Amino acid sequence: MNIDPVREWQIATVTSVNDESPRVKLFKLDLANETKFRAGQYFDIRLTAPDGYQAQRSYSVTSSPEDSNSIELAIELIADGEVSAYFHEIVKPDDQIELRGPIGGHFTLSPNFTKPVLLVAGGSGIAPIISMLRHRRSSTRIAPTVLMFSVRTEADALFAQELEDMAQENPNLHIIIALTRSESETPDSKQRETRRIDRSMIDSAITKLAEQPARAYVCGGTDFVESIGNHLLDIGLAYHDIRTERFGP
Ligand SMILES: Cc1cc2nc3c(=O)[nH]c(=O)nc-3n(C[C@H](O)[C@H](O)[C@H](O)COP(=O)(O)OP(=O)(O)OC[C@H]3O[C@@H](n4cnc5c(N)ncnc54)[C@H](O)[C@@H]3O)c2cc1C
Numbered sequence: 001m002n003i004d005p006v007r008e009w010q011i012a013t014v015t016s017v018n019d020e021s022p023r024v025k026l027f028k029l030d031l032a033n034e035t036k037f038r039a040g041q042y043f044d045i046r047l048t049a050p051d052g053y054q055a056q057r058s059y060s061v062t063s064s065p066e067d068s069n070s071i072e073l074a075i076e077l078i079a080d081g082e083v084s085a086y087f088h089e090i091v092k093p094d095d096q097i098e099l100r101g102p103i104g105g106h107f108t109l110s111p112n113f114t115k116p117v118l119l120v121a122g123g124s125g126i127a128p129i130i131s132m133l134r135h136r137r138s139s140t141r142i143a144p145t146v147l148m149f150s151v152r153t154e155a156d157a158l159f160a161q162e163l164e165d166m167a168q169e170n171p172n173l174h175i176i177i178a179l180t181r182s183e184s185e186t187p188d189s190k191q192r193e194t195r196r197i198d199r200s201m202i203d204s205a206i207t208k209l210a211e212q213p214a215r216a217y218v219c220g221g222t223d224f225v226e227s228i229g230n231h232l233l234d235i236g237l238a239y240h241d242i243r244t245e246r247f248g249p
Pocket of ligand 1: 058060074077078082085124245249
């Protein structure tokens with residue numbers, strides 16, 4: 001049956017649930033219909049209670065678009081959160097979930113974009129960005145890229161090992177993890193700094209690109225995205241070259 005996955009809801013089956021950090025679980029979902037998406041896009045999830053009450057939220061895809069039959073989502077548990085708590089406390093393998101998508105076109109990055117790129121993620125804002133990096137990993141054309149990833153503590157650095165492996169195998173990819181609430185457990189690592197991402201940290205990070213980034217992608221909470229966006233305007237990036245995705249307050 002042909003459906004329009006952007007408008008119509010489809011049923012996905014949960015195939016695995018795994019802890020990625022103390023507050024984030026990864027959910028793999030098999031899609032009933034093959035659904036092509038681009039790295040950076042998201043899906044809407046709809047939960048329906050027995051009395052008909054519905055709650056709908058958006059979640060970015062973390063997996064690479066090379067697989068259009070399944071998707072991975074990274075869902076952070078939000079205190080008093082309706083949908084994130086349901087996922088963390090109730091959802092298990094073989095459960096069926098209603099979803100619709102892919103959605104979003106502005107916050108997408110194709111491996112065909114070969115100019116220097118700056119990626120900036122705050123917490124679970126790494127979700128669409130890891131999809132971009134996973135997609136690029138499988139491509140022979142990898143642009144100079146810097147990822148600045150702000151997390152509270154080392155344990156909150158989602159996908160840390162995979163990101164380190166990517167940076168090891170690709171000299172064009174530089175990763176800087178900013179820990180806002182704790183000292184690095186690996187103090188020798190050049191990739192860890194204990195501070196918030198500010199203008200001077202961005203200035204220093206982009207020297208690794210050898211030239212000004214042609215585009216920046218910023219994802220996280222609203223305050224984080226606004227603050228980083230302002231720094232990027234200050235360093236001279238054009239408004240339309242700063243692509244942003246806000247996850248919440
Ligand atoms: C385009 C898009 C993509 C998104 N992708 C992801 C993703 O990949 N992973 C992910 O975990 N979330 C993602 N989000 C956020 C997600 O859609 C929900 O908003 C989030 O899971 C909270 O929903 P909830 O029902 O648990 O909380 P709610 O019941 O909606 O809110 C409970 C309380 O928490 C506050 N709150 C809501 N969201 C947040 C937040 N993000 N941080 C702190 N406080 C919050 C609310 O103001 C409220 O006070 C995305 C949002 C958008 C718009």
